[in-house]
Amino acid sequence: MDLESYTATEEIAVKDTTQYDSDTDASSSDGDSFHPQLPAEAAERLQNLYEIVSERSEHLVGFPSCKDWDYSALFPFLSFPMNNVGDPYIESISKVSTRDIERDVLAFFADLLRAPVDKVWGYVTNGGTEGNLYGMYLARELYPTGMVYYSSSTHYSVVKNLHILRQQACEIQVQENGEMDYDHFRSIVMENTDKPAIVFCNIGTTMTEAKDDMNKIKAILDELEVSERYLHADAALCGVMCPFLPTRPAFDFADGANSMSISGHKFLGSPIPCGVVLAEKDLVEKIKRDISYIGAPDTTITGSRNAFTPLMLWYRIQSLGRDGIEKRVHMALDNAAYAEAKLKEMGIPAWRNRDSITVVFPEVHMDLKIKWQLATAKGASHLICMPNVTKTQIDAILADFAEYMN
Numbered sequence: 001m002d003l004e005s006y007t008a009t010e011e012i013a014v015k016d017t018t019q020y021d022s023d024t025d026a027s028s029s030d031g032d033s034f035h036p037q038l039p040a041e042a043a044e045r046l047q048n049l050y051e052i053v054s055e056r057s058e059h060l061v062g063f064p065s066c067k068d069w070d071y072s073a074l075f076p077f078l079s080f081p082m083n084n085v086g087d088p089y090i091e092s093i094s095k096v097s098t099r100d101i102e103r104d105v106l107a108f109f110a111d112l113l114r115a116p117v118d119k120v121w122g123y124v125t126n127g128g129t130e131g132n133l134y135g136m137y138l139a140r141e142l143y144p145t146g147m148v149y150y151s152s153s154t155h156y157s158v159v160k161n162l163h164i165l166r167q168q169a170c171e172i173q174v175q176e177n178g179e180m181d182y183d184h185f186r187s188i189v190m191e192n193t194d195k196p197a198i199v200f201c202n203i204g205t206t207m208t209e210a211k212d213d214m215n216k217i218k219a220i221l222d223e224l225e226v227s228e229r230y231l232h233a234d235a236a237l238c239g240v241m242c243p244f245l246p247t248r249p250a251f252d253f254a255d256g257a258n259s260m261s262i263s264g265h266k267f268l269g270s271p272i273p274c275g276v277v278l279a280e281k282d283l284v285e286k287i288k289r290d291i292s293y294i295g296a297p298d299t300t301i302t303g304s305r306n307a308f309t310p311l312m313l314w315y316r317i318q319s320l321g322r323d324g325i326e327k328r329v330h331m332a333l334d335n336a337a338y339a340e341a342k343l344k345e346m347g348i349p350a351w352r353n354r355d356s357i358t359v360v361f362p363e364v365h366m367d368l369k370i371k372w373q374l375a376t377a378k379g380a381s382h383l384i385c386m387p388n389v390t391k392t393q394i395d396a397i398l399a400d401f402a403e404y405m406n
């Protein structure tokens with residue numbers, strides 16, 4: 001289909017979402033005209049689901065998901081059985097794909113994360129978890145006897161990944177702000193200097209957006225003369241933000257990372273979870289196997305891979321540009337500062353890590369947790385000021401907080 005001549009209503013059976021508007025009464029409407037393929041009961045269920053999801057996404061402020069995007073221009077691509085199976089850099093015999101678009105996305109991230117040109121490899125994943133698994137897989141292949149060090153603020157999925165990979169690991173304590181306790185790290189590495197060190201660095205922890213400092217980590221490894229080392233950066237939320245922060249943290253390839261994982265549905269935003277993993281190319285060579293069935297090397301975790309998410313990431317990057325992303329970072333930081341200040345004015349001891357959009361405060365009432373989907377752990381709740389969270393919305397949240405303080 002020629003996209004320029006595409007009109008959704010005439011040429012392709014793309015659903016117009018206005019059919020789901022909340023004032024539509026599915027039970028009394030002619031279900032057949034909305035969902036001709038569905039029995040009336042199923043059509044009604046779909047309508048109800050739409051209303052629930054619409055309402056809930058308005059109150060999603062405790063998890064780092066953006067929702068201020070419009071991918072409707074990409075709807076025509078949902079008509080094709082696209083699949084990016086195999087290595088994104090090598091053309092497969094499976095050609096209904098967005099592999100070249102995926103490569104552009106990877107090039108954008110490689111530049112953003114100061115990866116050495118032509119020495120980095122990557123792919124669009126199903127999310128941050130897969131990218132972290134990939135990083136640890138490469139590390140294990142490089143150093144099968146290595147010891148993985150991760151902090152107790154690390155995302156819960158990482159311990160599971162280490163278990164899957166059967167890697168030896170030590171948990172490192174954290175400081176109050178959620179950042180690695182470097183003294184504890186030093187003391188634990190000291191007991192294991194005979195083993196290569198695989199350090200899982202958090203570049204924005206889940207609960208407090210704390211960033212482990214790669215410079216400090218490298219200095220400790222130098223001091224203890226551990227030369228066999230691998231640094232992975234889990235930059236699920238912050239990978240896109242860090243290059244634009246007022247104080248750039250030590251977090252990327254130029255700072256010593258061997259691999260990095262970022263979630264695509266977080267700061268950039270997409271309705272389908274996705275992410276990007278980047279790693280030094282020579283490490284990936286170690287795990288590569290040629291598969292004649294797809295006519296391409298098998299270098300990724302999954303076989304079939306989503307071809308629509310690279311398209312969304314590409315569309316988002318193209319439409320925002322670097323400047324647009326930078327503006328969103330500053331807007332989010334500004335709103336987080338606003339939320340923190342307002343909470344303090346109300347007498348709530350809120351705090352944030354430096355240059356962070358996550359505002360942390362003591363655990364709130366269950367009703368507030370449920371209404372605003374405020375993630376809570378170890379007695380603390382948080383509000384994440386993603387770029388779609390406005391000051392008006394922050395005011396509405398705080399008005400609810402105030403009710404529960406009386």
Ligand SMILES: Cc1ncc(COP(=O)(O)O)c(C=O)c1O
Nearest residue numbers: 127128129155204205206236263
């Ligand atoms: C620090 C951190 N790492 C990894 C993940 C997992 O990422 P995903 O949900 O994209 O798999 C998250 C998710 O919130 C996270 O906060």
